[in-house]
Amino acid sequence: MNSDAAAAAFASWKFEPGLVAGLLLAAILYARGWQRLQSRAPHRFPPWRLGCFLGGIVTIFFALTSPLDAFANFLLSIHMVQHLLLTMVAPPLLLLGAPWLPILLGLPRRLTADVLGPFLTWAPLRAAAAFLTHPVTAWLLFAISNVAWHTPPLYELALHSTGWHRVEHGFFLGTALLFWWNVILPWPTHQTRPRWIVIPYLLLADFQNTALAAFFSFYDRVLYPTYAAAPRVTDLNALSDQAAAGAIMWVPGSIAFLIPCGFIAVQFLSRKKTPPPPPPRRAAASGILFAFLISKFKSALPRLPLTKLRRPLQFALLLLAALVVWDGFTGPQVSAMNAAGVLPWTHWRGLTVLALVFAGNLFCLSCPFMLVRDTARRIFGSRQLPWPHFLRNKWLPVALIAIYLWAYEGFSLWDRPWATAALIVGYFAAATLIDGLFKGASFCKYVCPIGQFHFVQSLASPSEIRIREPDVCRTCRTFDCIKGNATRRGCELQLFQPKKSGNMDCTFCLDCVSACPHDNVALQRTLPASDLWNPAPRSSIGRWESRPDLAALVLVLTFGAFANAAGMITPIQSLAPALGLSHLAFTTLFIAISLVFLPLSTTFAAASLTRPHERTRASVLRTLAAYAISLAPLGFGMWLAHFVFHLLTASHTPIPVFQRLFGLEPDWTVASWAWPGLLGIELLFLDAGFLLTLYAAWRIAKNRSPRPLRAALPWAALAAALYVAGTWIIFQPMQMRGTLTP
Amino acid sequence: MNFALPIDGERRLPACLAGLRAQRSPIAFPAFLLSLFLVPQIAFADGGAVLAQEVVGACRVTLFGSPAPLRAGPADLSVMLQDAATGAPILDRSVTIQIQAAANPGSEAWVPPCCSMKTTTDAASATHAGAQNKLLYAANVLLSSSGPHEVTIRFGDGGESLHTQVAIQPPAPPLAAYWAFLAAPPLLIAGFALNQRLRRRPVPSRKRE
DSSP: OOHHHHHHHHHHOOOHHHHHHHHHHHHHHHHHHHHHHHHOOOOTOOOHHHHHHHHHHHHHHHHHHHHHHHHHTTTTTHHHHHIIIIIIIIIHHHHTOHHHHHHHHHHHHIIIIIIIIHHHTEEEEEHHHHHSSSSSHHHHHHHHHHTTTSSSHHHHHHHHOHHHHHHHHHHHHHHHHHHHHHEEEEEEEOOOOOOGGGHHHHHHHHHHHHHHHHHHHHOSSSHHHHHSSSSOSSSSOHHHHHHHHHHHHHHHHHHHHHHHHHHHHHHHHTTOOOOOOOOOOOHHHHHHHHHHHHHHHHHHHOOOOOOHHHHHHHHHHHHHHHHHHHHHHHSSGGGSHHHHHIIIIIIHHHHHHHHHTTTHHHHHHHHHGGHHHHHHHHOOOOOOBBBOOSSSSSHHHHOOOHHHHHHHHHHTGGGGGHHHHHHHHHHHHHHHHHHHHHSHIIIIIIHHHHHHHHHHHGGSSSSEEEESHHHHHHHHSOOHHOOOOSSSSOOOTTOOOOGGGGGGTTOOHHHHHHHTTTSSSSEEOOOOGGGGGOOOOOOOBBBGGGHHHHHHHHHHHHHHHHHHHTTTTTHHHHHHHHTOOOOHHHHHHHHIIIIIIHHHHHHHHHHHHHGOOOSSSSOOOHHHHHHHHGHHHHHHHHOOOOOOOOHHHHHTTHHHHHHHTTTTOOOOOOOOOOOTHHHHHHHHHHHHHHHHHHHHHHHHHHHHHHSSHHHHHHHHHHHHHHHHHHHHHHHHBBTTTTOOOO | OOOOOOOTTTHHHHHHHSSSSOOTTTTTTHHHHHHHHHOOOOBOOOEEEEEEEEEETEEEEEEEEEEEESBBBEEEEEEEETTTTTOOOOOOEEEEEEEEESSOOOOOHHHHHHHHOOOSSSSSEEBBBBBTTSSSEEEEEEEESSEEEEEEEEEOOOOOEEEEEEEEEEOHHHHHHHHHHHHHHHHHHHHHHHHHHTTSSSSOOOOOO
16 A cells, blocks of 8 residues: 555544544543542542543544544454454443443433432342343353354444444443453442452453454455455455454454453452552542633633624624625525525524524524614604503414415515515514614514514523522612613513523523623523423513413414425425415415414314313413413424424525625535435434423423323323424425525 | 442442532533434445446456445445556546436335435546545435446546446335434333333332341
8 A cells, every 4th residue: 555545544534423422422421420529539530530431432432433444344354453442442441430420420410310310229220230240141242242243144234234333333332341340340339249250251251252263363265255345455365354353353352351360360369358448538630620620611601702792793694684685686586596595594594493402592692683773762762652552462473473484385485585685674674663663672572573483492492591699689679680770771571580481582682681780690501491391470471371372472383383394395285286276375275274273273172181180270271371382392393303404405505696796606506415314313303392392291281280191191192293294294305495406 | 230339438428429519511411412413424435335346447446335235315336446456546536426227217215305406416526535435436326216227437537437237226215214213202201201100119118227
């Protein structure tokens, strides 16, 4: 192999985000737990344990992503090195880290106590664990796995299938962890058997390993057809390569067994009376440094200068909106060639929902429509009217959202740049007019359909703006967070921080953060969707059960998510000609059924079935309003699946549009981030939304019913029906909107 | 195996563990979400099974296909070029792979929706960037039908090419291809039900010593 080829070979690393994320997560969890334990029991968790565990993680990473993996299909000897790393190097290193307690402590406490705790004390599971880690079982599993996966049918299966290859690696790693468990006995495992049995345990394992290795070394035919057919990239022919693989298995494999065997033998022979455990010492300097770094990282996160970033973000989006409007009116009226056809419908929607799931309501934070509020107030003067009482609810945005969903499909808004531009201009005009004429943030709270979308979906976001310490608010007498002060305005959406809960109606404008003189209001992490089952009344919102308008908003957005995605799939699109209806007539019928008839009929039926199980017999409408909110995560999951699909399939479409806008020669043959795994991501979002909805319904039922399972069942059935519908929609052929291809 | 916390000489430890403040991690949840988002992996051609191997002029050409066997739907095709005499890999050629149905293809049932967008034409450019193994030239192609297909690999300026025929199997049904994602909710629901059942267990009273 010449130097270029060698360089190419060494550059053959694999980018495997799932594996990297998993290993990174394991390392983070271990490091968190180790840091806590190190400060309390430094003699049990010295720095070398951290080093061993991280060494094990790095070994797995190296085995599965380095050029070893790229050449595993070409050379059996390389493949053998990969397997030795997974069976002989990584497992002992991981176990030397005594990972049990650090990982349990590294997990969020609630997860450990409430979710894992009951399983950890479950007798059958403990019995299964005891059985699996029994020396005889562990030895047999390790040996059987080693021999079975080297038989030609199974080995070839793994070589030809990525999925089976992962299963094979899983078996190697899993059985090796069980095997080495008995050798290392990671703390706090008790030693319940004589230590000397580890010596025959290791020697017998070495014997089976040697027998298998000898077979590879001396067999005179190529065992695996794949290696016989593979092009030769070294001077070794297939048979020599097989013999080399045998030698690798034999020598380093035996060393891996014999070193601990010798160590334990010496330990056993020279053992005196067991010394008492050393007294706790002060944490090592490295532990203190580690704790310092972690604390710095933690404190840096909440101090992102969002209040300073907000205005520049708003101006940036305003400029982008101006560009979209200009191009929409003057550019080519082909959606994939126009900024108004590409940016709002594929990229803006996709990025905002991703921001909602990973951070929070970042769109409202940077909303350019809010920029016009102050301008409008200067134009219309300071004598503003109060927002009419009969409109102080969500019925108007519910109607606007329904109309928008109907118009989007009926008039193919996504395919009409001119209409998109007009819609944006209309939006700015409405925001200016309403916020100019009426007090407070009336447009955001009572009108804006985009805002309502973000309010509802952000109920499942991992962050919210809330107070830090309740005691500080109890002593506060100025209430700047809602009233404002001489320099800062308070919350114009009438959310009083001490009584605020969740993200409903919160635009993340950060006015309350700036206004609070005690620095007691901040953007903080929260358990996603936990506000859905909070029965307490919220500031300016009340209880969910007393707000049928909010229930309607959630329902129109949840059922709308499915209707909106269904509008682009072939089976639904082919219904119009089959029924002899025009596109507009069919869309009207479809929207009426999916946004009015189905939500009303199914939720009233569910509420009627739930009501007999309620602790206090509320009306059907109150029951419906209390439970309908639980459907929000499922709707969010569907919006995510839908918008992320468009975002990734049309990922590169803005490039030629900007080339055209800036006078360059546009190249319309764009690449795409579409790949088969994208469908898996869509299903994952839908799965997460479905499960969160089920959990929310169950928690609501627990608050309201002595028989929560029966009370939640109708809503679980409704969610399951929507989940099945969503899965079916995701599997259908879809229009590639925003692209030049059909 | 015994997962019980140690007792002798470690009396302080359980108390320390119990006394740990309930802290929420700033990184655990976003990291968990990120790992969920990234679980499905971006496909890179990794060779797969050898479909054809032939000496053309001074080159030995090996065609790989993944998945094995090739099925209608998205597929990775990779090519390795070697000096026929020395076996040294040839890395500086421009390679295109053209694949066409040999007979009248039947209409195939299903490919992942994202792949119904034809981002590649019948002739795909195979590059080292698209391959995990940088000795290979790889391209993602969409096989829209099953049955026998003609594959033409063009490499080099001299118009050298390799023609071969490969058999494409019918596509895997979607439920078989994505079963893990559909199995997750029922399994997690069953786990949750078991968790709730276990949490309602009566706590066994301790016997007095």
